[in-house]
Amino acid sequence: MALGPWSVNPAWQNFSSLFREANAAIEAPTDMEKSHHLTASLYFGIAALEAFLNQQMRSHMTPSKDDKAIFEKLRTGRFIKKLKTWPAEIIGRPTSVASDVIELIEFCNDVRGDLTHPKTVGHNIYERLFEVEPMSVVNAIATYVASFHEVQGTRYPYWLFGWNYLNPRPNTHEIILINDQQFLHSLAALGFDIPSYDYARAEAWKEKYMASVDGYAVVRDALRSSNRCEPKFDRFPFQPKLCRRWWTAEHHKTCGCVTE
Template sequence: MSGLGEVWMWNVDPVWSHHASMIKESILSTESCDDFSRHHHLMGCLYFGIGVIESFLNKMMRNVMENELTSEDEIFKHLRKTSFNVKKMKWPSVICGREVHIPDMYMSTIDSCNVLRGEITHPKRRDHSIYRDLEEVGPAAFAEAVTCFIVYIYQEKEEVFPYWLLGWNCVGMNGDVACMELSNNLNGFVWSLARMGLLEVPAGGHLSEIWEKEYMTSISGYSAIKSRLDSYPEDIEPFNSIGNIPFPRLTKRWWDRNYILSKTPDAFRSRRVFS
């Protein structure tokens, strides 16, 4: 695999995309009003959740192998040929350079849901018991297990995890108040927390960097921030703008354009500031 003809795009990332889709499907499965829709969203949650783990592990292992000056052909072969279970069990310790212990409650949830995902993808049963098993899936617990699996690896690497693992995303790309965008921790997320009244230090500067290292490098920090966000009375950050330019906003319903527009002043609902 050579570098010739490679394609790079703005506002895309496989891990982010899979994670956001998993969270969305998890929530929509609980809001569905009929069996077909609920099963559809539960299946989607399983598909995207396993995709989160594999895309994340592939990305991290690629970084390790690139740092070791491994050829692209060998990297691609290793990522492609290694089974999901081997990646899940063996790769975290390779990625972190030391043993990683992820709690059994998360690993068992991921394992059981992965088996179910395989059965859904390649159905073999005589009866319809697969739908009974699907109904027994706890989508929120599965999504939390997947997310915590990743946070534990960031913790062992002593690196900052991205804000979107908390289940909230930014909207407002190119002035479209409902267009989802991939932001970052210090130039986006902490400013949103400050506008929501959830940040105890000033956004920007050295203090917010200290806050990020304290809260966004560990499973305990993840839990603390998530608790604050879960208790927030709205599903979206208050609207703010500079003149006719709206600020990007943090929301946990980034896919729901009607909801976002309902929380947006009329003058900003139907236009893009930038082309």
């Protein structure tokens, strides 16, 4: 079986699943369903962050270490230690993530651990689970990643907003990765004032809004205020479209299907 393009980047795949589950938790009609989606959010959120850190550490070690040494480094050590110490080891200085963000990630990891390895009986674990606000998990993971890139002097990936590109197919759908310049074109198509066709201004925009935590928050809030996806054009039936609810059948039909 050939795997699709969604399988090439574990950090992206897990973060996308986190975003999907967080939305499902918000919309869940019963506590039973909410607990399911909240639990999944915690699993995918921590997995996304650890995958990201592992990717960064692998890239950092590759020039001087062999695969065995890299594998040993990645497989050992607790997640929270990686979270707090690896950025300084990789970049040369720690990230500037706010303490409340770190505390929330630690809390989510603790609850996830209790759900995986219950040490008590009763409802206390689920009481802690219901303290979690679903979108706060998304915000915390994305903020950590954006902060890492800010300190590193690189740009964070557009998929931190939770939106994805649906690749148009006749009878199915899949999400794919696209470059950040196309992301700017998509924002412009959505009606935002983005200089996507002016290279110098586009690069300046990306440096301002896609290379810092503050920039991430501005674009995130703007996208969350949008009630539509990137519009389709009959002239380009196979063009991937940026979709805000890429996991639903309704949007597969409107964003992911090939135009007649």
